[in-house]
Amino acid sequence: MGVDLLLVGASVRAAAFSAIRAGFQPWGADLFGDLDLRQHCPGTVVAPEDYPEGLLDVVAEAPQAPLLYTGALENHPEIVAHLGRLRPLWGNPPEVLARVRWPAPFAALVHRAGLTIPEVRDLTEDLPTGPRWLLKPLASAGGSRIRFWDGSTPSGLYYLQAFLEGVSHAALYLGTASGARLLGVTRQLVGEPWLGTSDFRYCGSVGPVPLSNALCATLERLGNVLAQEGGVRGIFGVDLILQNEVPWPVEVNPRYTASVEVLEYATGWPLLRWHADIFAQREPTIPPPQRNQVIAKGVLYARHPIALPPCVPWAEQLCHPPGLHEAPDFADLPPPEASFEQGHPMLTIFTRGETVAKSLDRLQQRAQEVYQWFENASGGTAPAPPGS
Numbered sequence: 001m002g003v004d005l006l007l008v009g010a011s012v013r014a015a016a017f018s019a020i021r022a023g024f025q026p027w028g029a030d031l032f033g034d035l036d037l038r039q040h041c042p043g044t045v046v047a048p049e050d051y052p053e054g055l056l057d058v059v060a061e062a063p064q065a066p067l068l069y070t071g072a073l074e075n076h077p078e079i080v081a082h083l084g085r086l087r088p089l090w091g092n093p094p095e096v097l098a099r100v101r102w103p104a105p106f107a108a109l110v111h112r113a114g115l116t117i118p119e120v121r122d123l124t125e126d127l128p129t130g131p132r133w134l135l136k137p138l139a140s141a142g143g144s145r146i147r148f149w150d151g152s153t154p155s156g157l158y159y160l161q162a163f164l165e166g167v168s169h170a171a172l173y174l175g176t177a178s179g180a181r182l183l184g185v186t187r188q189l190v191g192e193p194w195l196g197t198s199d200f201r202y203c204g205s206v207g208p209v210p211l212s213n214a215l216c217a218t219l220e221r222l223g224n225v226l227a228q229e230g231g232v233r234g235i236f237g238v239d240l241i242l243q244n245e246v247p248w249p250v251e252v253n254p255r256y257t258a259s260v261e262v263l264e265y266a267t268g269w270p271l272l273r274w275h276a277d278i279f280a281q282r283e284p285t286i287p288p289p290q291r292n293q294v295i296a297k298g299v300l301y302a303r304h305p306i307a308l309p310p311c312v313p314w315a316e317q318l319c320h321p322p323g324l325h326e327a328p329d330f331a332d333l334p335p336p337e338a339s340f341e342q343g344h345p346m347l348t349i350f351t352r353g354e355t356v357a358k359s360l361d362r363l364q365q366r367a368q369e370v371y372q373w374f375e376n377a378s379g380g381t382a383p384a385p386p387g388s
Contacts, residue, residue, distance in 0.1 A: 003027040003042070003063040005276075006087060008055050009070030013037040013332050014261045015272070017324050019068075021264060022273035027065065029058045035318060035333040052079045059086050066090045066279070068272075070256045074101060075139035090279045092254040096231045100252040102138070103159055110249050113225040115218070117249050118241070119162040123153060131162040134200070146200040164248055166241035170205065170259050173223040174274055174284065175232040180223030181286060182216065183271065184208035186259040187356060188239065189298065194364055196301035196371070197343065204298035204363070205259040206356050208266055215245050222249065234275040235260060258297075265295045265327040265350070295327050296351045296359035298367055302340035309377045310336045313370075314347075327352060329366075 005024040007015045012028040016037055019026040026041050033045035046054045052073060059067065067087040073080055077094035084093060099105050103120045110117050119131065135149040138157040149160055168188040173180040186207030189195065195203040211219075219238075226232045230252075237257035241248040256272075264271055268290030277284040314330040322328045327350040340346050349366050353359035 004065050005090075006059065006062050006065050006067040007041075007043075007070065008059060008067065008083070009073050009256075010051070011332065012041075012043075012070055014258070015068065015070050015256050016041040017331075018256070018260055018264060018270075018272045020324050022270040022276065024272065024276075027063055029055060029062070030070075032332070032334075034331075035314075035335055036321070036328075036331055039318065039321060040324070052076050055079065056082055056086070059083060062087075066276075068256060068275075071253065071258075072140070074253070074255055088279075090276060091234065092232055092236070096233075097254060100226060100230045100232060100254055103161075106249075106252060109225050109230050110222065112229065113222040115222060115247065115249060117161075118164050121160040123158060123160060133160040134163050136161050144201060161250070164241045164243065166243040166248070169209065169240055169242050169247075170253075170257065171219050171223070171238045171240060171247075172257060172259055172263060173227070173232075173236055173238070174271070174278070174286075175223070175227035175234060175236055176278055176283070177233075178228070180220070180227040180232070180236075182220045182223055183269070184259075184263045184267070185211060185219070186262055187360075188259075192298075194367055195298050196303045196346075197299075201301075202258065202299070203301065204296065205262045206296040206360050206363070207259065207262050207294065209356055212245060215247065218247060222247070226252065234278050235271060261327075262295045262297050265325075265352075266293050267291055268325070293352050294354065294356055294359045296353070296356075296363035297327075298349050298363045299332075300346050300349060300367060300370060302342050302344050302346055303371065304342050305340065306346075306374060307339040308334065308337055308374075312336050313373060 003025050005019050005026045007026050007028040010031050012030040013034050016026045016028050028041045028043035029046055031051055044058055067083055068090045074097050077097050081094045107117050133149040135147055135158055137145045168190045169185050170188050171185045172183045174183055186205040187209050189204035191197055191199045191201055192203050197203050232254050235256055237253040239250045260271055274284035314333050331348040351359055351362035351366055353362055
């Protein structure tokens, strides 16, 4: 079977698995070339110093097929524009990114949906006392470089956003010209020490979370405005803070998001098939979910500099890979003897359960087991694989 979809971005493993579940044969280019990605998807690795500009030369030589980009290429609209000239773009173009990624036009769209975003200020303004402020880069993804503002003026393009107490969530939509379908909501794991990270760094998703009728209607209204007036098409996400059933949108991710595979594994839906329908000018038919389970996904970050041993616990998974319709124990698999600096992502783990709480408890237990395995291995102990 020939390649019929190109995937590019910082990491494309999840999107590649989604594409295969939707019936495509993908080809991928990213920064990692994870073992499980290469097991199922041909492609190439782009050196960090060449990213993202290096994607242009790579795509120019790639098979002829439509192209889908993942995070964080929305921060590089000029690259997105050039990619759209090289291949048919199954994603949002620069003019849409400008409407939903910059704070002011995004706030205007949210207001038209009857909601409010946390207060935003420019660094040059006189700031009132009161709220704690987050310092946020205009071009960011996964919560990187977000921190509490200490009053200093950093170099680069930053803005301030009032910090809100609450639980971080992500709403996932399918945008069309007539509106947006709310596909589900996941709880976002942010800065969790038990996943080896801190601050506001994204480190996992759990879902779908149950929604009241009122909250569902509010989120659907938001998605409709973003699709109809913002022009967002296909799969997209909205990060938000929930306070007593009131959503406070924080930002839009106008592309394939980290929670897509969580909802796919939980529901059995082929979300990229419906995404493709939209860019082929077809109205997707969305049946009821085929499954009813809660999936938890966690990204493990290195808690200190570490080198993996020659034998890794996911070796058996590579020899006998699970079906791509079921959440694997491990994903984004690095090679044996790979090394990581403190704070760098190492791999992804999954668990499942009947509720959000149970899935999250199992994810914490699995993370503890994996970290213990790494500690034992680095100490020369012959450990049993996690979960054995």
